[in-house]
Amino acid sequence: MSAMIEVSGLTKTFNKTIHAVRGVDLSVEKGEVVVIVGPSGSGKSTVLRCMNLLEIPTGGDVWIDGVNLVDESTDLDTARAELGMVFQQFNLFPHLTVLGNITLAQKKVRGRSDSEAYQTAMRQLERVGIPEKADAYPRQLSGGQQQRVAIARALAMEPKVMLFDEPTSALDPEMIKEVLDVMLELAAEGMTMAVVTHEMGFARAAADRVYFIDEGLIVESGTPDEIFDNPQHERTKAFFDKIL
Numbered sequence: 001m002s003a004m005i006e007v008s009g010l011t012k013t014f015n016k017t018i019h020a021v022r023g024v025d026l027s028v029e030k031g032e033v034v035v036i037v038g039p040s041g042s043g044k045s046t047v048l049r050c051m052n053l054l055e056i057p058t059g060g061d062v063w064i065d066g067v068n069l070v071d072e073s074t075d076l077d078t079a080r081a082e083l084g085m086v087f088q089q090f091n092l093f094p095h096l097t098v099l100g101n102i103t104l105a106q107k108k109v110r111g112r113s114d115s116e117a118y119q120t121a122m123r124q125l126e127r128v129g130i131p132e133k134a135d136a137y138p139r140q141l142s143g144g145q146q147q148r149v150a151i152a153r154a155l156a157m158e159p160k161v162m163l164f165d166e167p168t169s170a171l172d173p174e175m176i177k178e179v180l181d182v183m184l185e186l187a188a189e190g191m192t193m194a195v196v197t198h199e200m201g202f203a204r205a206a207a208d209r210v211y212f213i214d215e216g217l218i219v220e221s222g223t224p225d226e227i228f229d230n231p232q233h234e235r236t237k238a239f240f241d242k243i244l
Contacts, residue, residue, distance in 0.1 A: 003027040003063070004161055004192045005051060010060035012046050012216075020046045022216035024060075028161070033193045035203040035224075038213035039239060044196045047213065048165050051194060052083045065160055081109050084154030084162040088169045090146040092138040092153075098125070099134045102153045110157060117156075124152035128182050144175030151182055162186065164195040200244060204228060212236045 005028040012021040020043045028034045038044045049055040051062055053069050053076060062069045067079050092101050102121035106112045112120070125131040128148040138146055147167060154162060164183065168176040180202050187193060187206040197203065203210055203224055210227040212220045212235075220233045228244065231237045 002030060002066075004030045004032075004065055005194060006061075006063035007047070007051065008061050008063075010047065010050055010062065011058045012043070012050060012055055013058045020216055021050065021057075024213070024216070024218055026211055026218065026221070028192060028194050029208075030192055031190045032208045033187045033191075033195065033206050034209050034211065035207040036194065036196045036211045036213060037198070037200070037203060037239075038219075042213045043216040044213045045165050046216075048163055048194060048196045051163055052080055052085060054085075077109070081157060082160040084157060084159035086147070086150050086154055086162070086164045086167045088166045090138070090143075090150045090170075092146055092149060094138050097135050097137055098130075098141075098149050101138070101149060102156050105153070106156055120156045120158075121152070124155045125149075127155065127185075128152045129178075142175060143171045144178045147171065147175075147179045148182055151179070151186075155186075161192045161194065164193065164197065166196050166198065168197065168199055198243075200228070212239065214239070 007024060007026050010021055010024040013019050024047055036044045036047060046055055050057045057070060064079060064082060067074055069079055099121050102124065103117035106117040106120060122131060122134065125134055128151055130145055130148055133141060133145060168179050171179065180199060184206050207224050209221060210224055211218050212227060214235050220227065220231060220236045228240065231240060
């Protein structure tokens with residue numbers, strides 16, 4: 001297996017004083033689901049956002065399918081088109097229908113025709129279970145439905161990797177499952193995924209590997225069984241004692 005994502009020596013400092021990420025090495029193999037967990041303010045979301053250079057790393061390298069995003073000669077727009085990103089907030093355009101939201105980037109970035117973009121959008125809406133919402137506007141949808149549209153929008157670009165930054169954090173409890181179910185299905189289909197989440201049930205069910213990050217460093221990594229049932233580091237044990 002070759003790594004689809006390779007992060008090495010990653011650092012990120014804000015305002016020259018806040019060391020959010022302090023030397024992180026991690027990889028995600030093709031078809032692998034990697035889940036990143038840790039306390040609030042641990043740097044886990046910053047690591048994820050550095051993977052597509054939404055945050056510009058202070059130091060280190062980020063390789064996506066053999067392309068170093070940090071290299072100044074890299075065409076970032078082309079490289080980013082291979083990365084689907086789903087955020088805490090859904091970031092849907094309120095003035096566009098669900099279809100409009102899903103077809104826009106396909107046409108602008110992938111250069112697809114109206115009909116091809118439409119067919120792809122409908123296929124992805126089927127995949128996330130809400131094809132009947134194609135003509136609705138975001139304000140007419142529940143939070144869970146909006147997040148599923150956001151996932152469909154990312155999938156419509158046919159990315160090599162899906163990045164999820166706490167995709168259920170902004171949702172009411174009863175809506176979390178519908179989003180996690182879609183993510184579990186993607187994992188089962190072999191999608192390469194890096195996920196920052198507080199949903200430990202998802203991590204147990206879907207992750208091939210779990211990284212525990214605290215204070216900008218990887219404290220421990222391993223399979224879900226290793227991390228949840230037999231953590232080796234005191235900080236990992238203390239974290240899970242509070243939440244599990």
